Amino acid sequence: MLDTATVDVVADLRELGFGRFEGRTRSELSTGEDAASFDRWLRPQRGFPPAPNGETWQDAAERAGRVLDRVRESGERTLVVSHGYLLKIALAGYVDGGAVDDVRNTHLPNAVPVFLAPASAGRWRRTAPARHPEGAAAARRMPG
Template identity: 35%
Template sequence: MTSRVTFISPATNPSLRQTRFDDSRTPLDDAGRAQARAASGTLRPADRVVSSPSVRCQETAAALGLADAEPVAELAGLGVGRWEGRTLDEVGAAEPDAVAQWLADPSSAPHDGESVEALCLRIGRWLDSVREVDGRTVAVVEPDVVRAVVAQVLGAPVAAFWRADVAPLTATEISGRSGRWNLRMGNPLGSHTVGS
């Protein structure tokens, strides 16, 4: 039995363009919607389609032709508490020590939300549950979820979370059996059919 999961990062929206801590309710912008529609049809058929519960992930899934994507709470992006809706520049100017702590210590949550460490553990639990699912899963998820997947699959320290760049509308694919995952990342949608 082999489980295959293709993680798709969402198309652009104003929050991504402004480096804003998204509040999960911000929709795609016109450019992002058009880019996602242009990539429609480039994913191989899946046995299961899921998404982060955020508006931009659900809208990306719909624009990609994955209208049946089931929002999964465990795949939500990092909860940033009171920083939601603010830009990184705004928070950095108001709370420079808190931002420095947050970036340096994966167990910290100075925003009164979720730590990076907690996000990685949550995504690790989800990966454990999908490991036993035979077939192909497509998951349209926030970039921070993809970062957590990469750290978990590689067995990297949680601090490696910040070392993975995740571009909009790219695919990160994992496949595995017997408790071992293999990783292929950064495939842009639209250039070829995605999904091993």
């Protein structure tokens, strides 16, 4: 199963560009020279302003949309691995039931799969994982 998979590095899956916030802790940002900018950045009701010299939410959402379009066009089962913030933007912008507030108000744990299936044009829906015909025993026998 996995021995036939191909790996593509897709530039559109890079993390959101955090500009001057990059590499700094929340504590540093909330008390330093960028405290006011960081406070505005944390509040989705203010329109998701970018970090100083950072990428806009809209630009990141467009990248996420291009990736989802590529997956849909391939027609194949695809594993997408990216950074949590970009994945939350994708879920908020392109998945039925997603909301912009989810980006900052929802925790997306590391290494937890989210299963999606195409819905209406340009939209996706959450689904349950597909079961392997041989069940859990087959999963234990998988190479790797």
